[in-house]
Every structure is written in structure tokens, then in C-alpha cells.
Amino acid sequence: MIQVILWDLDGTILDFKAAERNALINTFASFDLGPCTDEMVHEYSALNDRYWKRLELGEITKSELLVQRFEEFFSAHSIDISFASAFNAEYLLRLGDTICFKDHAYELIQSLHGRVKQYIVTNGNQIAQKRKLDNSNLLPLLDGVFISDIIGAEKPTKEFFHKVLLEIGEYNKNEILIIGDSLTSDILGGNNAGIRTCWYNPENLENPDPQRFHIDHIIQNLNQLPELLR
Ligand SMILES: [Mg+2]
Known part of the structure; x- marks a missing residue:
């Protein structure tokens, strides 16, 4: 019987892509950098994903990631890269302002409250993550929050999960049970910790490397979770 759920936040409970899009467009406007087109949003989003993968691999630090992603993006669009640091600071605040739940996740977490312990395990920046959690009204339903910035280690490291456990x-x-959308941070992290894993896989993707990622459960919709917990 599952007694504890470790929830990933971005892309699992919250629709990160919607928040990212809003934050990017609004910060562009606030810095008067001209229009941020749909194409630019997609391009930035892919670039940002590459930076987070590099963080998971230990190739880059969080503070390097936060600024360098915008330096690279600005360079590609002939925008002065000296804005990158200030832009990032405002972007992080705005990132916490758009709360959009995946699959009625709020009601699900509410219905599980009191039945299982529920914690957040997230690699996001602590300013953005705290703001999102405040705005989401999730905090009263949760038993705790683990943010990698505060723990001093990132998912999927053993060190991160050791401190959580x-x-x-x-x-x-x-x-x-850990539930998350990322094989490289959530599933691998769960494997490193020796706990059960649930891959939230709304797009029904293939596991690219079953030798590496040991998945106990796959769900396409979060509302499949209560059945899995029975
Ligand atoms: Mg995620």
C-alpha cells in the first residue's frame, strides 16, 4: 500500500508550458524587447529544456543555467545580452503568476489529503516555486515541500532523495511513490532512491531506455492515480 506520494510540480501538477509562455511574453513586454512570437516561445522552450537536461547531468550550475539560457536566446535574436540577468529575475517572478493545473490535479490532491502523505519534490528555482505554491493554494493540502535549491542537491541525485526520505x-x-513527467529526474531519481515510480506520460511516449529507467506504473491522466493506489 502506498502511504507517501512524492509529487513533481512542473509538468505534472502544474502546466509548466502555459506558465512559461505567459511569463516570457509578459517579461518581453516589460523590458520593451519587441514582440515575442509563438515561434520564439517554442524556440526558447526547447532551449530551456536543453539547459535543464544539462543541469540534471551536472554539466552546469543552476545559477549559470538561469542566466545563460537567456543570453543564448537573446544572442540568436540580436537582443543585448546584458539584459539577461535582470530579465531572468523578473521572469522568475512572473513564472509563479500563472497557475494552470494538469488534469484537475488540485481536486485530486484534495481528495487524497488525509489518506496518503503528499510532498512536492522539485528542481525549480526557489523564488518561482514558492510563488507558484502560494498562488496555487496547494500548501494546506501538502505535508511538505522539497525544493532542490534549499536541499542543496538536484533530482535525480541520491543525495536529494536521501534528505527527503x-x-x-x-x-x-x-x-x-514518486510521480513525475521526467524520466531523467523523477523516474531515475526514484530508482536511485529505491522507491516506487509512476511516470506521468500524457503524450503516451515510449520509454526510450528500459534498462535505465525502471517504471512501476505509467499513467496518461492523473485521475488514473486513485485506482493505482487501491
Ligand atoms: Mg516535471
């Missing part, structure tokens, strides 16, 4: 108390590892 220490904090949540004594459970068998097979009573703990």
Missing part, C-alpha cells in the same frame, strides 16, 4: 520519516521504500 530522512525528513518524511520511517516508511518502507515500497510504500513511497
Whole structure:
């Protein structure tokens, strides 16, 4: 029986792409950088994903990632890169302003409240993540929040999960389930920690490397979760 759920936040509970789009367009307007087209949003989003993958691989630090992603993006669009740091600071605040849940995740978390312990495990920036959590009204429903910036280690490292498991108390590892959309941070992290894993896979993608990513459950919609917990 699952007693504890470790929830990924971005792309699992919250629609990160919607928040990213809004934050980018609004920060462009506030810095008077001209229009930010749909094409530019897609381009930035792919570029940003590459930077986060590099962070998971330990090739770059979080503070380098946050500014360099905008330096690279600005360079490609002939925008002065000296704006990158200030732009990032405002972007992070705006990122927390758009709360859009995936699959009625709020109601789901509410319905599980009191039945299982629920924690957030996230690699996002702490300013943005705290703002999102405040705006989402999720905090009263949660038993705790683990943000990598505060822990001092990122998913999928053993160190991150070691600290999480220490904090949540004594459970068998097979009573703990991580749910997330990322194979490289959530599923691999769960595997590193020896806990059960649930891949939230709304686009019905293939597991590209079953040797590497051990997935106990796959769901395409979060509302498949209550059945899985029975
Ligand atoms: Mg995610």
C-alpha cells in the first residue's frame, strides 16, 4: 500500500508550458524587447529544456543555467545580452503568476489529503516555486515541500532523495511513490532512491531506455492515480 506520494510540480501538477509562455511574453513586454512570437516561445522552450537536461547531468550550475539560457536566446535574436540577468529575475517572478493545473490535479490532491502523505519534490528555482505554491493554494493540502535549491542537491541525485526520505520519516521504500513527467529526474531519481515510480506520460511516449529507467506504473491522466493506489 502506498502511504507517501512524492509529487513533481512542473509538468505534472502544474502546466509548466502555459506558465512559461505567459511569463516570457509578459517579461518581453516589460523590458520593451519587441514582440515575442509563438515561434520564439517554442524556440526558447526547447532551449530551456536543453539547459535543464544539462543541469540534471551536472554539466552546469543552476545559477549559470538561469542566466545563460537567456543570453543564448537573446544572442540568436540580436537582443543585448546584458539584459539577461535582470530579465531572468523578473521572469522568475512572473513564472509563479500563472497557475494552470494538469488534469484537475488540485481536486485530486484534495481528495487524497488525509489518506496518503503528499510532498512536492522539485528542481525549480526557489523564488518561482514558492510563488507558484502560494498562488496555487496547494500548501494546506501538502505535508511538505522539497525544493532542490534549499536541499542543496538536484533530482535525480541520491543525495536529494536521501534528505527527503530522512525528513518524511520511517516508511518502507515500497510504500513511497514518486510521480513525475521526467524520466531523467523523477523516474531515475526514484530508482536511485529505491522507491516506487509512476511516470506521468500524457503524450503516451515510449520509454526510450528500459534498462535505465525502471517504471512501476505509467499513467496518461492523473485521475488514473486513485485506482493505482487501491
Ligand atoms: Mg516535471
